[in-house]
Amino acid sequence: MSVLDLARPEIRAMQPYSSARMEASGGRVLLNANESAWAPPGDDALGCNRYPDPQPQALVDALAALYGVRPGQLLVGRGSDEAIDLLVRAFCRAGRDAIAIQPPTFGMYAVSARVQDAGVLEVPLAADFTLDVDAVLAAVTPAVKLVFVCTPNNPTGQPVPLRDVERLARELAGRALLVVDEAYIEFAEAVSANSLLNRYDHVAVLRTLSKAWALAGARIGCLLAHEDVIGLLRRIMAPYPLPRPCVALALEALSPQGQVEARAHVAIVRAERDRMARALAGMPGVREVLPSQANFLAVRFDDAGATYRRLLGAGIVVRDVQRYLQLGDALRITIGTAEENERVLAVLKNPAMDSRGFSEGPAIGTHA
Numbered sequence: 001m002s003v004l005d006l007a008r009p010e011i012r013a014m015q016p017y018s019s020a021r022m023e024a025s026g027g028r029v030l031l032n033a034n035e036s037a038w039a040p041p042g043d044d045a046l047g048c049n050r051y052p053d054p055q056p057q058a059l060v061d062a063l064a065a066l067y068g069v070r071p072g073q074l075l076v077g078r079g080s081d082e083a084i085d086l087l088v089r090a091f092c093r094a095g096r097d098a099i100a101i102q103p104p105t106f107g108m109y110a111v112s113a114r115v116q117d118a119g120v121l122e123v124p125l126a127a128d129f130t131l132d133v134d135a136v137l138a139a140v141t142p143a144v145k146l147v148f149v150c151t152p153n154n155p156t157g158q159p160v161p162l163r164d165v166e167r168l169a170r171e172l173a174g175r176a177l178l179v180v181d182e183a184y185i186e187f188a189e190a191v192s193a194n195s196l197l198n199r200y201d202h203v204a205v206l207r208t209l210s211k212a213w214a215l216a217g218a219r220i221g222c223l224l225a226h227e228d229v230i231g232l233l234r235r236i237m238a239p240y241p242l243p244r245p246c247v248a249l250a251l252e253a254l255s256p257q258g259q260v261e262a263r264a265h266v267a268i269v270r271a272e273r274d275r276m277a278r279a280l281a282g283m284p285g286v287r288e289v290l291p292s293q294a295n296f297l298a299v300r301f302d303d304a305g306a307t308y309r310r311l312l313g314a315g316i317v318v319r320d321v322q323r324y325l326q327l328g329d330a331l332r333i334t335i336g337t338a339e340e341n342e343r344v345l346a347v348l349k350n351p352a353m354d355s356r357g358f359s360e361g362p363a364i365g366t367h368a
């Protein structure tokens with residue numbers, strides 16, 4: 001059996017769009033794509049008057065080396081969000097097929113499924129937020145084509161042990177594609193599931209430059225998977241998904257100097273995360289700090305709503321996750337600079353202080 005037997009037959013059969021850039025490359029006089037012959041103002045040698053390469057080889061090669069896969073096992077898209085959407089569209093027939101998720105977890109899996117009119121089978125995490133492998137396996141029906149596992153999980157922060165991921169992979173063979181979302185793995189002690197790719201053609205891994213690599217604004221994410229899955233998704237992907245300026249920024253980030261910088265920032269985040277976890281645990285109004293291996297902390301409060309508003313009043317925006325299963329009293333706090341984190345602690349330390357107590361000084365972390 002091929003992993004493609006799990007995919008939508010109409011996608012396997014369709015004739016993909018063939019862009020000008022795909023049909024012919026090379027040549028000096030480019031008159032095949034109805035582009036402008038003149039670079040736009042401020043172009044700075046990027047060549048933005050030309051459509052970009054659909055999958056720029058230099059970027060594919062750099063990412064494949066970074067993630068330890070062959071270039072053919074990798075698809076670069078507009079964030080891993082795009083890869084999630086492409087997977088759902090390629091594998092789930094509208095009104096018939098489904099995905100499986102373990103709430104509380106990242107919201108985009110369900111959103112992409114709903115857009116495709118695919119079902120969403122929810123198998124909640126256990127009370128301690130670990131993944132219940134037996135429960136997932138027992139729940140997966142023939143309609144489920146994709147099983148998403150987020151490790152470390154957003155918004156709880158815990159990784160799924162690789163042996164659990166591998167057990168899922170073994171048991172799901174021939175039944176569903178296992179999609180392991182490792183958006184935060186750079187901040188964790190965990191081992192990537194990329195080691196499973198050569199043994200299981202129905203395992204896929206999501207990686208992103210949005211978190212540890214400081215490129216959320218450039219929208220660069222990857223799917224690592226069997227060559228056949230990559231080939232299938234390329235058939236339905238937008239013809240030119242990667243803007244030239246974004247590719248240039250990603251190559252810069254992946255340069256030796258960029259890698260040194262990214263690793264230094266990851267080390268700071270990990271140290272600050274552990275410092276914040278200890279400090280928050282002793283704060284008035286804090287019930288529990290969930291153990292996290294990501295770049296955020298999920299924190300339970302006596303009154304999460306009031307805490308959210310108090311932080312907001314001080315110019316600090318955190319994520320209200322009270323609507324998530326089992327997190328009705330929690331906020332998710334991203335780890336910032338040491339100075340930003342101190343501001344959080346200062347607000348929480350003094351419950352009596354209202355927003356005006358923090359209106360002095362320059363705002364940190366506010367958005368335009």
Ligand SMILES: *Cc1c(COP(=O)(O)O)cnc(C)c1O
Nearest residue numbers: 079080081106154183208210221
């Ligand atoms: C942030 C996040 C993503 C999305 O990343 P992009 O590459 O920016 O689209 C994917 N999965 C999880 C769990 C995330 O938290």
